Amino acid sequence: xxxxxxxxxxxxxxxxxxxxxxxxxxxxxxxxxxxxxxxxxxxxxxxxxxxxxxxxxxxxxxxxxxxxxxxxxxxxxxxxxxxxxxxxxxxxxxxxxxxxxxxxxxxxxxxxxxxxxxxxxxxxxxx
Numbered sequence: 001x002x003x004x005x006x007x008x009x010x011x012x013x014x015x016x017x018x019x020x021x022x023x024x025x026x027x028x029x030x031x032x033x034x035x036x037x038x039x040x041x042x043x044x045x046x047x048x049x050x051x052x053x054x055x056x057x058x059x060x061x062x063x064x065x066x067x068x069x070x071x072x073x074x075x076x077x078x079x080x081x082x083x084x085x086x087x088x089x090x091x092x093x094x095x096x097x098x099x100x101x102x103x104x105x106x107x108x109x110x111x112x113x114x115x116x117x118x119x120x121x122x123x124x125x126x127x
Contacts, residue, residue, distance in 0.1 A: 006076060006120060007072070008076055008083075011110045011113035012069050012072045012073045012110070014109050015068055015106075016110075017106050017110075018062075018065050018086075018090060018106035020062070021100055021103035022061055022103045022107070023063060025098060025099050025100045025103060026058035026059030027055075029058065059099075062103070064086075068082040076117075076119065079115075080117075083113070085111075086110055086114060087111030090104045090105075090106075090108045091108060
């Protein structure tokens, strides 16, 4: 039988969902408020130059979280480092990005879970 490799599956799932949500929200928001959309220059936010950059920030954060989730699953020995990266990026996205509050909270949970994750002992039972 093949050797069973332990992985931080819970952290992977939460981080993957967060990354997909952040990327989707960044793409959707850029299409809605981007320079070619109907909303650009109209309404309450018309003329505010900082607005179009925020969806790209959420999109970039989402890509970082997706890469981190992939590394969590493929290389579990690097879970703590990538967990910290996911945690930090998700927290910054919560404050500045357009990736969504739920996506940021999912990323924070996934990153914290990855930081706290440790493989079980070779004896079989983990804690």
